[in-house]
Amino acid sequence: MTTGEPVPGRSYVIAHLPGDGIGPEVTEVARGCVDAAAARRGFGVQWRHCALGARHYLDTGEILPGEVLEELRKTDAVLLGAVGDPQVPPGVLERGLLLALRAELDLYVNLRPSRLRAGVDGAVARHRPGDFDIMMVRENTEGLYAGAGGTVHRGTDFETATEESLNTRAGVARCVRYAAGLAAGRQGRLTLVHKTNVLTHAGDLWLRTSQEEAEAAAVTLDYAHVDAACLYLVEDPGRFDVIVTDNLFGDILSDLGAALTGGLGLAPSGNLNPARTGPSVFEPVHGSAPDIAGTGQASPAGAVLSAALMLDHLGEREAAADLDAAVSGVLAAGVPAGTRAWENALLASLTAVPA
Numbered sequence: 001m002t003t004g005e006p007v008p009g010r011s012y013v014i015a016h017l018p019g020d021g022i023g024p025e026v027t028e029v030a031r032g033c034v035d036a037a038a039a040r041r042g043f044g045v046q047w048r049h050c051a052l053g054a055r056h057y058l059d060t061g062e063i064l065p066g067e068v069l070e071e072l073r074k075t076d077a078v079l080l081g082a083v084g085d086p087q088v089p090p091g092v093l094e095r096g097l098l099l100a101l102r103a104e105l106d107l108y109v110n111l112r113p114s115r116l117r118a119g120v121d122g123a124v125a126r127h128r129p130g131d132f133d134i135m136m137v138r139e140n141t142e143g144l145y146a147g148a149g150g151t152v153h154r155g156t157d158f159e160t161a162t163e164e165s166l167n168t169r170a171g172v173a174r175c176v177r178y179a180a181g182l183a184a185g186r187q188g189r190l191t192l193v194h195k196t197n198v199l200t201h202a203g204d205l206w207l208r209t210s211q212e213e214a215e216a217a218a219v220t221l222d223y224a225h226v227d228a229a230c231l232y233l234v235e236d237p238g239r240f241d242v243i244v245t246d247n248l249f250g251d252i253l254s255d256l257g258a259a260l261t262g263g264l265g266l267a268p269s270g271n272l273n274p275a276r277t278g279p280s281v282f283e284p285v286h287g288s289a290p291d292i293a294g295t296g297q298a299s300p301a302g303a304v305l306s307a308a309l310m311l312d313h314l315g316e317r318e319a320a321a322d323l324d325a326a327v328s329g330v331l332a333a334g335v336p337a338g339t340r341a342w343e344n345a346l347l348a349s350l351t352a353v354p355a
């Protein structure tokens with residue numbers, strides 16, 4: 001592939017949803033990196049700004065208006081920063097925007113790579129780059145986050161609150177199928193993480209489905225209870241290649257993975273619609289970090305690595321590898337002190353990548 005003008009047909013419409021706090025700061029850097037890689041690899045990107053998030057909600061009362069959702073559906077991908085503000089009560093944006101996007105756009109896989117890179121201080125001193133390179137695949141639309149449940153007898157001694165975990169065969173199968181396919185392209189090792197000894201109904205469905213999908217994809221299937229998996233991530237992360245798990249376990253396990261590989265500032269994620277019936281949404285794992293917003297201290301690495309996942313999903317493998325290599329190269333040379341230093345180092349690295 002040579003450098004040059006965008007090739008007709010290789011042009012993408014990407015929604016930029018910066019959100020709040022450090023979201024705009026880190027996604028601005030990620031956008032610059034995508035533009036640099038696009039110029040290098042010969043494809044075009046048209047950005048569409050999308051002003052959702054806590055600030056927009058406080059200003060207008062809107063969370064996810066129908067017409068904005070329809071505009072998002074017309075894009076090839078969404079690059080999201082982070083949403084949240086101390087003035088907005090918990091749950092409003094999580095349910096009204098983030099979970100709603102997952103449901104509306106059928107983003108049934110949450111992909112969270114967890115990789116210790118050279119130059120990064122992991123939380124466990126004996127972990128070495130290469131020991132820790134795990135793809136975590138979290139089911140993203142069902143389980144305990146499906147929204148089933150409710151409260152009765154509110155405010156009385158008999159107030160009862162229930163949250164129900166929904167697990168459909170089709171929903172589990174499509175998630176595990178994605179994970180098994182991912183494992184087939186890596187080391188061929190898939191680990192189901194669940195709690196089958198206690199959550200016997202859902203656990204049985206997950207286990208049988210995983211066995212079928214692993215066999216179909218010709219990958220080996222291993223199993224770990226979620227509590228044991230936490231221990232193994234610390235003690236022996238090399239035993240994992242691709243992990244597949246349900247919504248709640250994946251939420252928790254992937255944050256542990258992030259903590260063990262350099263912290264929230266480095267961790268990327270993709271909310272994927274592998275069936276490609278609409279755009280997928282890519283976002284760093286961290287939140288809006290109001291404590292450091294506007295100070296120039298935010299690491300844009302998680303956002304840039306999320307943009308790399310986005311390019312990979314769009315089929316721009318070389319550009320994705322460029323962004324990934326740029327982050328690795330910058331880290332190996334010494335973690336930059338602040339957003340601007342990160343941006344300069346990344347752009348210098350990207351323009352130096354031989355095409």
Ligand SMILES: NC(=O)c1ccc[n+]([C@@H]2O[C@H](COP(=O)([O-])OP(=O)(O)OC[C@H]3O[C@@H](n4cnc5c(N)ncnc54)[C@H](O)[C@@H]3O)[C@@H](O)[C@H]2O)c1
Nearest residue numbers: 082083084085264265286287288289290291292297298299
């Ligand atoms: N997907 C999302 O948009 C998302 C995810 C998590 C939290 N939130 C929201 O973000 C707000 C703040 O939440 P929180 O404080 O619990 O989590 P947070 O991830 O925003 O911050 C946790 C800690 O990590 C630090 N940190 C986070 N990202 C960093 C980065 N890129 N570089 C350097 N340091 C970084 C912060 O300064 C803070 O000390 C809340 O409103 C919460 O609801 C949003």
